[in-house]
Amino acid sequence: MKNREIPKGLRDLLPEEVAVQRSMEQKAAHLFTSYGYREVVTPTCEFLDVVEAGTGGDIRKELFMFMDRDGGILCLRPEMTVSIARLAATHMQDEGFPQRLYYMCNVFRHVQPQRAQYREFWQLGIELLGASGVWADAEVITIAAKTMRAMGLDDFKISLNQIAIFNSLLNDSGLGESDQNQIRHLVERKDLVELARVLEGLDIKDAIKESIALMPVLHGGLEVLNRLPFAEHNRQAAEAVGELERIYQALQACGVIEHIVLDLGVLRGLDYYTGVVFEGYSPDLGYGLLGGGRYDNLMGHFGFDRPATGFALGLDRLALVLDQPKELPRRFLVGGADFATVVAEADRLREQGCMVEMDVEGCSKEQLQAKLHGRNDYHLIYLGEDQEVN
Amino acid sequence: MAGETLTIALSKGNLLKPTTQMFSTVGLPVEGVDEDSRNMVFSFAEPAVKYIMCRPTDVPTYVEQGAADLGIVGKDVIEEQSRDVFELVDLGYGYCRFVVAGPQRMQGIPIKQLNYKRAATKFPIVAERFFRSQGLQVEIIKLHGNIELAPIMGLADIIVDIVSTGRTLRENDLVELVNIMESTTRLICNRVSYRTKHDQIQPLVELMQNTVKRG
Numbered sequence: 001m002k003n004r005e006i007p008k009g010l011r012d013l014l015p016e017e018v019a020v021q022r023s024m025e026q027k028a029a030h031l032f033t034s035y036g037y038r039e040v041v042t043p044t045c046e047f048l049d050v051v052e053a054g055t056g057g058d059i060r061k062e063l064f065m066f067m068d069r070d071g072g073i074l075c076l077r078p079e080m081t082v083s084i085a086r087l088a089a090t091h092m093q094d095e096g097f098p099q100r101l102y103y104m105c106n107v108f109r110h111v112q113p114q115r116a117q118y119r120e121f122w123q124l125g126i127e128l129l130g131a132s133g134v135w136a137d138a139e140v141i142t143i144a145a146k147t148m149r150a151m152g153l154d155d156f157k158i159s160l161n162q163i164a165i166f167n168s169l170l171n172d173s174g175l176g177e178s179d180q181n182q183i184r185h186l187v188e189r190k191d192l193v194e195l196a197r198v199l200e201g202l203d204i205k206d207a208i209k210e211s212i213a214l215m216p217v218l219h220g221g222l223e224v225l226n227r228l229p230f231a232e233h234n235r236q237a238a239e240a241v242g243e244l245e246r247i248y249q250a251l252q253a254c255g256v257i258e259h260i261v262l263d264l265g266v267l268r269g270l271d272y273y274t275g276v277v278f279e280g281y282s283p284d285l286g287y288g289l290l291g292g293g294r295y296d297n298l299m300g301h302f303g304f305d306r307p308a309t310g311f312a313l314g315l316d317r318l319a320l321v322l323d324q325p326k327e328l329p330r331r332f333l334v335g336g337a338d339f340a341t342v343v344a345e346a347d348r349l350r351e352q353g354c355m356v357e358m359d360v361e362g363c364s365k366e367q368l369q370a371k372l373h374g375r376n377d378y379h380l381i382y383l384g385e386d387q388e389v390n
Numbered sequence: 391m392a393g394e395t396l397t398i399a400l401s402k403g404n405l406l407k408p409t410t411q412m413f414s415t416v417g418l419p420v421e422g423v424d425e426d427s428r429n430m431v432f433s434f435a436e437p438a439v440k441y442i443m444c445r446p447t448d449v450p451t452y453v454e455q456g457a458a459d460l461g462i463v464g465k466d467v468i469e470e471q472s473r474d475v476f477e478l479v480d481l482g483y484g485y486c487r488f489v490v491a492g493p494q495r496m497q498g499i500p501i502k503q504l505n506y507k508r509a510a511t512k513f514p515i516v517a518e519r520f521f522r523s524q525g526l527q528v529e530i531i532k533l534h535g536n537i538e539l540a541p542i543m544g545l546a547d548i549i550v551d552i553v554s555t556g557r558t559l560r561e562n563d564l565v566e567l568v569n570i571m572e573s574t575t576r577l578i579c580n581r582v583s584y585r586t587k588h589d590q591i592q593p594l595v596e597l598m599q600n601t602v603k604r605g
Contacts (some may be wrong), residue, residue: 190477193465193480
């Protein structure tokens with residue numbers, strides 16, 4: 001018995017699965033290109049320093065790490081945004097901005113494998129580099145929504161937040177860093193029970209407590225922004241609320257507003273987000289499908305300070321909720337007694353754009369008919385000595 | 391997306407009765423919901439809800455994977471399963487505690503003397519996390535039941551277990567050494583359902599919170 005084991009959490013993709021994935025990639029590429037985005041590819045591994053400069057240290061427990069021969073620590077890329085920021089800071093300093101880039105790559109995380117969560121998975125996404133302002137965010141969110149639609153998904157929601165609302169509230173509270181981190185973590189995980197308990201034990205203003213307790217459950221249209229009384233007393237929070245309103249209005253003009261929900265509990269896990277953040281969901285899958293947001297400080301870590309915004313979509317997860325293609329493409333199987341005749345006929349059909357297989361085993365017509373028994377996606381052509389075509 | 395059926399995973403066993411009582415208080419249908427019934431799924435049309443009867447340890451899995459939108463389960467199970475779910479309401483009932491317990495002679499020893507001991511437990515994750523947070527190296531021995539037997543038979547020095555009244559400990563000449571954490575029943579929610587079925591879930595959350603507050 002030969003060893004057939006593969007490392008945990010990794011997968012073979014079989015022809016049907018690859019067909020679904022390539023079809024998603026083509027649709028996305030077409031859409032991204034129509035918005036002026038250009039594809040880039042980065043190395044599969046990066047230096048640990050580079051990844052952590054972008055994502056913060058929390059991600060280390062999910063990294064596949066190894067050493068190079070000079071003692072440098074490498075890791076398989078856990079996501080693409082940091083790599084693209086590094087790429088742009090290295091190669092694009094002299095080009096005009098904004099720059100619009102897209103990618104379709106495999107990324108790696110050492111997580112517990114389960115349905116919709118693998119250790120190697122495929123992401124596609126865009127980064128809009130060098131543009132601040134709500135129109136840039138609206139463009140990225142619109143493309144995120146249109147990507148889902150292009151792939152045939154109509155029933156989905158994108159939850160939108162501006163994390164500066166929550167962060168400025170925490171800063172106003174006068175709490176120390178570890179308390180702030182704990183609260184952020186509890187809001188992110190929607191652990192309302194523990195959050196209530198922690199807040200009860202803290203010596204901060206009741207108004208701030210109430211607002212913190214309210215944030216994870218505020219969810220809906222523009223009206224939820226009226227339920228944030230503290231924002232009037234905090235300039236940064238007020239600005240962030242105003243920005244969220246303007247993005248919401250911009251998205252109305254973009255034709256995707258039916259998918260947009262404001263959700264002040266969406267914080268996103270990665271450290272690099274600075275402003276608007278969003279996540280996309282389908283009711284048919286218990287896991288998020290896409291995520292993104294504004295990360296104005298990330299490129300500065302690579303010595304090229306530019307605002308930026310983008311999103312990434314998980315192809316493996318999306319494939320789970322898409323309807324499988326109903327009709328297989330029609331194929332031809334060409335066989336016959338004379339090889340040259342078979343080749344000529346097969347080539348003639350291929351030039352017309354058909355998918356054509358040749359019988360390479362020298363089968364008789366009856367043998368070929370037996371092989372195709374029950375396969376009505378095949379059309380058999382057998383070229384006999386009298387050139388008879390069926 | 392409003393008006394879709396809300397699926398709730400219920401814990402079989404002693405949480406079921408207080409859960410159905412609480413459900414009827416907040417206006418959810420409970421007619422015929424009984425674990426002695428042969429049914430594992432109970433569907434109602436108005437309001438559109440579906441209950442699934444689960445082993446308590448399976449409830450977080452059903453909810454994390456989206457097979458159920460909501461779940462009713464003890465905090466003890468949530469901790470041990472460490473699933474990625476939202477925890478929305480402390481329902482108050484089903485009180486119990488995680489404790490470290492040992493033979494009578496260990497009563498009152500300082501916690502640092504638990505270092506390098508062997509602990510038998512049904513809850514290796516909770517036990518491991520607790521000892522590690524205390525900077526202690528304790529060998530965890532996973533058992534599936536009758537944990538109290540382990541110190542008696544010399545399989546382990548101490549145990550980590552759930553107690554509610556403490557009677558089982560006393561009957562086996564064990565004493566509580568450390569209270570690790572307290573547990574009550576929680577309403578948990580799938581990450582995506584919370585967003586896609588928010589209009590159905592949020593009112594329910596508020597009703598349950600109010601019920602708990604009134605006691």
